[in-house]
Amino acid sequence: MRVSLETACALLQQGDVVAIPTETVYGLAASLSNPDAIEHIYTLKGRPANNPLIIHVGDASQVLFYTKDIPEGFEILANTFWPGPMTLLLPAEKEWVPSIVRADLDTVAFRIPSHPLTLQVLGYTGPLVMPSANLSGKPSATRPEHVENDFGNTFPVLDGGECYRGVESTILTYHNDKWEIVRLGALTAETFEPFLGYRPRVNEFVDEEYPVCPGQLYRHYAPLAMLLLDPILPNEGIEAIVGFSERQYPPQYRLFELGSSQNAEEVAKNLYRIFRLLDSEGIKTAWVDTHFPDSGLWTTIKERIRKAGA
Ligand code: TXA
Ligand code: MG
Numbered sequence: 001m002r003v004s005l006e007t008a009c010a011l012l013q014q015g016d017v018v019a020i021p022t023e024t025v026y027g028l029a030a031s032l033s034n035p036d037a038i039e040h041i042y043t044l045k046g047r048p049a050n051n052p053l054i055i056h057v058g059d060a061s062q063v064l065f066y067t068k069d070i071p072e073g074f075e076i077l078a079n080t081f082w083p084g085p086m087t088l089l090l091p092a093e094k095e096w097v098p099s100i101v102r103a104d105l106d107t108v109a110f111r112i113p114s115h116p117l118t119l120q121v122l123g124y125t126g127p128l129v130m131p132s133a134n135l136s137g138k139p140s141a142t143r144p145e146h147v148e149n150d151f152g153n154t155f156p157v158l159d160g161g162e163c164y165r166g167v168e169s170t171i172l173t174y175h176n177d178k179w180e181i182v183r184l185g186a187l188t189a190e191t192f193e194p195f196l197g198y199r200p201r202v203n204e205f206v207d208e209e210y211p212v213c214p215g216q217l218y219r220h221y222a223p224l225a226m227l228l229l230d231p232i233l234p235n236e237g238i239e240a241i242v243g244f245s246e247r248q249y250p251p252q253y254r255l256f257e258l259g260s261s262q263n264a265e266e267v268a269k270n271l272y273r274i275f276r277l278l279d280s281e282g283i284k285t286a287w288v289d290t291h292f293p294d295s296g297l298w299t300t301i302k303e304r305i306r307k308a309g310a
Helices: 005-013 035-045 060-066 074-081 116-125 144-151 189-196 264-280 297-309
Strands: 018-020 027-031 054-056 086-091 107-111 170-175 178-183 226-228 240-244 254-259 285-288
Touching: 005 018, 005 027, 005 116, 018 116, 018 144, 027 035, 027 116, 060 074, 060 107, 074 086, 074 189, 144 264, 178 189, 226 297, 240 264, 254 264, 264 297
Parallel strands: 054 107, 086 170, 226 285, 240 254, 240 285
Antiparallel strands: 018 027, 086 107, 170 178
16 A cells, blocks of 8 residues: 555654665665564564664764774765665664664664655654565565565555665675675675775675574575576476567567666666566566676676575
8 A cells, every 4th residue: 555755654653564665675664763563574574583674774873873893994885875775784782773673693784775765754763674575585576566465455655666776785794804795786896896995705605603694594586486597598398588688589488578688777677576577477487598797786686596596
């Protein structure tokens, strides 16, 4: 159910969970000051309790209140990439960050989104915790109707149209005196290099004992359809192809177009919509064309496709 900005803010302030747009994907928002609402997020999504949440704020001074021992380079990252699709893991001032938000870890995740509507909401409500607005394991929602498909037509959604980036924020942590990427996302490793003086290493290493980013442990971003990622198109057993608009594929298969293989931004924006479309069209098995470079935003796209196909 689409709600106005005023209603969305009022619902959040009274302790309800509301879906709101960001420039990356839609988020399922609850007020940081309402533990019951935060718990409700976990129930709604079917999210494991050991998977912490990102706190979204309207300005960086709020981050300092909830954190301590700020690592070197924080300021340059914050000044350059916020508002925007970057999330930073920082040592938590535990007294002020409820353990349910950080899943009992010593760190807490922060982001300032750049979508004008999100910033307006944050201006009224103050800090909001927000995972992606999808059932746990499913592709993230990039349109209001995706949220309604997962949570029902009466679930309150603030309509911000289609998300401009289409994939989640890039998450960085400070480790051994350097920033590292623990979740690939809308900002590429290369983007940070001129500002940090080095290219952050991508470290998605996770194990049960020491999860750098617990969410990375789970199967993710996945449609119901089985995705085949072999380099060569199989001879049989598929119903559809997920591919690129300028390429030729055998005509007997239904084609789901991600966009142009020359335009990673366009493909990132379309990716989850296409995954969801496979499901609404009842596709059981699809081959995904993964012939594209392994650099820049394509690296994120490849990682999402791999996780979805796992
Ligand atoms: O673009 C985004 O980041 C979107 C929009 C709504 O802002 N949010 C999002 O949230 O993708 P979510 O919950 O779907 O993914 C957040 C990831 C999870 O994998 C979680 O494990 C990780 O961030 N995370 C959150 N807090 C953490 C912490 N303190 N330490 C390690 N990982 C953390
Ligand atoms: Mg998510």
